[in-house]
Amino acid sequence: MTAETPTLVRIAPSILSADFAALGQEVRAIEAAGADWVHIDVMDGHFVPNLTIGPAVVKALRPHSTLPFDVHLMISPVDGFLDAFAAAGADIITVHPEAGPHIHRSVQHIKSLGKQAGVSLNPATPAKMLDYLIDEIDLVLVMSVNPGFGGQSFITSQLRKIEAVRKMIDKSGRDIRLEVDGGIDANTAPQAIAAGADVLVAGTATFKGGPDAYAGNIRRLRGA
Ligand code: DX5
Numbered sequence: 001m002t003a004e005t006p007t008l009v010r011i012a013p014s015i016l017s018a019d020f021a022a023l024g025q026e027v028r029a030i031e032a033a034g035a036d037w038v039h040i041d042v043m044d045g046h047f048v049p050n051l052t053i054g055p056a057v058v059k060a061l062r063p064h065s066t067l068p069f070d071v072h073l074m075i076s077p078v079d080g081f082l083d084a085f086a087a088a089g090a091d092i093i094t095v096h097p098e099a100g101p102h103i104h105r106s107v108q109h110i111k112s113l114g115k116q117a118g119v120s121l122n123p124a125t126p127a128k129m130l131d132y133l134i135d136e137i138d139l140v141l142v143m144s145v146n147p148g149f150g151g152q153s154f155i156t157s158q159l160r161k162i163e164a165v166r167k168m169i170d171k172s173g174r175d176i177r178l179e180v181d182g183g184i185d186a187n188t189a190p191q192a193i194a195a196g197a198d199v200l201v202a203g204t205a206t207f208k209g210g211p212d213a214y215a216g217n218i219r220r221l222r223g224a
């Protein structure tokens, strides 16, 4: 694991909303602006209707930041790519249960690579899916939009799911992050935090206004 600032709520800017022609610079800029993690959205045009970046880009970005790389895989079948993302420099690797035949095995595989394992729940995927995974995982990612694109509106029903997952985590007594992804802005961030989230992904809300605005944008998301 690489260095990170200890904070109550972590902000993980999604570089999906960054300038793709200047990704290295963008990652350096969000680190300087106070980001805690770098959220990297990997999409395959099949599991989700959009195509983004692969392990080569993750590897190219690695020297540009000491922050944890939070790699969100929206690709199917996912298992064949876990090694490549681990080798490229991912610290946390998050998978969707719908993206492979055996989510428990995918989680075990990620752990065997020495990485933190996350499981992501789509808006219609129940929290119950975690019943037999909670003792293995390091992170739960609640999708508050349908995966595929930045700039969508927060789906309010997911607040109930965040609350349910928070209870499961607390009951487990394990050190598990609860991350929320999609439509996070200055209005929805406090709602997600109140429901129990401790990591907020934010693409649009971080990168709007260009590099000079990043520090203020991140501060507003923290509610500071
Ligand atoms: C959606 C991605 C998100 C997305 C968030 O599939 O997983 O990380 O980039 O973007 P905003 O913050 O713009 O909703």
Ligand code: ZN
Residues within 6 Å of the ligand: 014, 039, 040, 041, 072, 181, 201
């Ligand atoms: Zn994401």
